[in-house]
Amino acid sequence: MVKINDFAVESWMDAHETKCKYNLAETCCASLSIDQLRDLSENKDGQVFDTAKILDYGAIRGSEQLRNNLARLYSAKVASPLSPDSILTTAGAIQANYLTAYALVGPGDHVICHYPTYQSLYEVPKQLGAEVDLWKAKPENEWIPTIDDLKALIKPTTKLIVINNPNNPTGAVLKKSLLQQIIDLASETNITVFADEVYRPLFHSISPIDKDFPPSLLSMGYKNVVVTGSMSKAYSLAGIRVGWIASRSPELIETIAQARHYTTISVSHFDEQVAAYALHPSTIHSLLARNIQLAKTNLALLERFVLKNEDECEWVKPVAGTTAFIKFHREGKPVDSVNFCKKLLEKTGVLFVPGSQSFGDEWKGYVRIGFVNQTDVVQKGLDEATKFVRKNLDDVDLAT
Template identity: 35%
Template sequence: MQIAGFGVEAWLNETEKTATTDISQSSIAALTMQEVVDLDGHHGQQFYQQLNQSRLDYGWIEGSPAFKKLASELYQHVPAANILQTNGATGANHLAIYSLLNPGDHVIALYPSYQQLYDIPKSLGATVDYWHIHESQQWLPDIAELESLIRPDTKMILLNNAVNPTGSLLDEALLKRVVALARKVGAYVLADEVYEPLDGTPFVSIADLYEKGIAINSLSKTYSVPGIRIGWTATQSMELAEIFRKYRDYTMICGGVFNDQLAVLILQHRAEILARNREIVNRNLKIYTDWVMQEPRASLIAPHGISVSCLKLDLPVADELFCRELLAETGVLLVPGSRFDLPGHVRLGYCTQTATLKRGLTLLSAFLRRYDD
C-alpha cells in the first residue's frame, strides 16, 4: 500500500509547537478541562465523583448508551444503535472508507478538501475522480460536473461539508441533487460534517437525506474539544452499521472510559457550548473581515459561521516559503494553501482566542509590507 504524505498534518506536525501566535487551526478555541467540567453546575464534583467510581477497563466498546443516544439526537433519522464511536473524525472517515472500498472501485471526491477523503481511497486501489470546487463560484462545486463524472459502477461519493479549508457549505438543495445522482447508481455518499455553521445558516446532514448516506462527525471542531479524540459514524441503515462494526473491531476497541464520560457531558450541554462558540465566531469574523477590507494584499470569500477560512494573498513568493519566513521572523503560524493544493492562499484559523487573532493579524500585516516596494 502506498499513500501520499498528509500535507496539512505534516506541516502542523513540523511547525505548530514552535509558533508563538497560532492562527492556523480549524477548531474553535479549545475549552479547558475546568470549563468543561463546570458545565455540570457543581464545579465538576459530579463528573469527578462518577469518574472516581469508574473502573478503567475497556468500558463501552461502541460508546456508552448515553453517548449513542445523545449523538443520535443530532439527526432526524439515525437510531442510537447506528452511532459508532471512533477515534475522532479521522478514525470515522478511515473506518467507513476501509469498510466499503475495494481495489478497482470508482469513487468521486470533492476536491480540494480534506486529503483523507481522496488519498485513502487511492491507497486502497480505488479509482478517484475529483469533483472540483471553484473560487469563482464561492468555493462551491458545479453539479453538472458531478453528473459528468458519475458512472453506473460508482461506489462512493466523498464530501467535506463544510469544506476544509475554504469554509464553503453545500446546502440542502445541492445535497439533494447529489443524492439523486447517487441513488440512480446505488452509490454511497460519505460526508465529513465536522464543520457546522454557527451563524444560523441552515445545515442538513447527509444521514438524514439518504438511506446510503454516511455522516462523519466529532467533538473536535464545533464543540472545541479536539483533545479528547471522540468522533462517530452515523447512518440510517442498520446494514451499514453492521458492516462498520466488523471492520471497527480491527481498527479500534473503544474510545476510553474517561473520554466517553467527557463526551457525554459535552453533548448534554451542547447548547451552552454552541452559544459560547457562536459568540467567538461572530466576534472574530468581524475582526477578520474588517482586517481584510483594509489589507491591500488580502482577499477573502468569507465563511458563513464556519471555523475555517481560505485567505488569498497577493505574494511575489510561493505561499509555503512565505509561511516559513513569517513563522521564523514573527512566530505567526498559517497553513500554506499549497498543502491543500490551493497555491496562493493560506488557511487562517480565525476562531482562536480573540487576543491571539488580533495579534496575529497585526503581525501578518506588518510582515506583508515588505512586499509593497
C-alpha cells in the first residue's frame, strides 16, 4: 500500500474555507460567473456553451478550440510556434502535476524540487518511490535559490528537476537568467525539467520589458521540458476544473498521454468550452487586465498592512502570483503559526494558512496570505487581522 502523507494545505482549506468570514487563504484571483466572463469579452453575444453539442466523451486529448487557444498563448513572441498536439488537457493543474510525476518517475529515480512550494510537487514523487531532494530558497536571498545549490544536488540518477514559477507561497519568480542556468545544467545530462506555471501570467510587480522577465520554460529552447497550467489561478475559473500539460517533446507528451488514459478519458465538454471562451483573443486580454489590476490594488493594501504591523511581521514583497509569505513574531521570536491562524479565525473570521504546517516545519511563524480576492474582502480581512495583532498577539503561542 502506498503511504500517503497528509496534504496539509488542502486539509486546512477543506476544514476551514467554507466557514470563514474573510477568506485570505484563497490562491485564485477573485472568481467569475459565466455572465461576468461574458461581460469582459469583446464578443458579448458569443456563445459560451454549445447547447446542441452531443454529450459524448469528446476529444480525448482536449478540444481543438481549447488546445488551439493555448498553443497561441505559448507561441507568442517565440521563433518556433507550439503545436496544439503538444498539449493535453486535464481536470485541473493538480491532475496535470500528478500525471507528470506518475508518468516520468519511479523507484530508483532522483527528483530535485524547488522549495518551499506546493506539497504535491515533492510529495507525489516520494509516493511513487523516487528519492527527493529539496532545492531550498531563503528569504534573505529574496526567495531565490542558487544555481550552486542546485548543482550540488545533481546525482547520476537525477531524472527530474521541478520548479514552481511564479512560486506558491512566496510570490517570487525565477528570472530568465536563472532559468537559462537551470536549462544549461539539465541539458548536460539530459534531465527533464518540469515547471508548474499555474500562476503565469499574473505578473504584477515585474514588467515584460524587463530584460530578465521570466518566459515560460517552453520557450527556452530545451526539448526536455514539461510545463503545467490552469484556469484556476490567473484566469479566475477554478470551478471549471481545467488544467493542461504542454511539452515540445513528442516523446514526453506520448508517455504522459498513455498514463493519462488510466485516470481521465476526457475533460468535461462544458468545462473546456468555458476555458476556450476565456482564452480566446476576444476575452483573454480583458480578463488578465482585470486580474493584474486587482492584484496591484490588493498588494498595495497588503503592503500597508505589513507597514502598520512592522514590529510584529516581516516579508519579502511578492513579485507575481496571488500569495505572500509573511512571518509573524513577538519580541523577535516567531509565533506558532498554527495557533496564530486558529486564534485569528476564531476571533475575527479571517482565514490565513499556517506556513509551518503547510509548507515545512522550518517556516516557523510564517503564514501564507492570498491577496487577490475581492478588494473589499481583502481590506476588511486585513483590518480585522491588524486588530487581532494589536489586541491578541500576546495570547498566541510561540513556536517551539
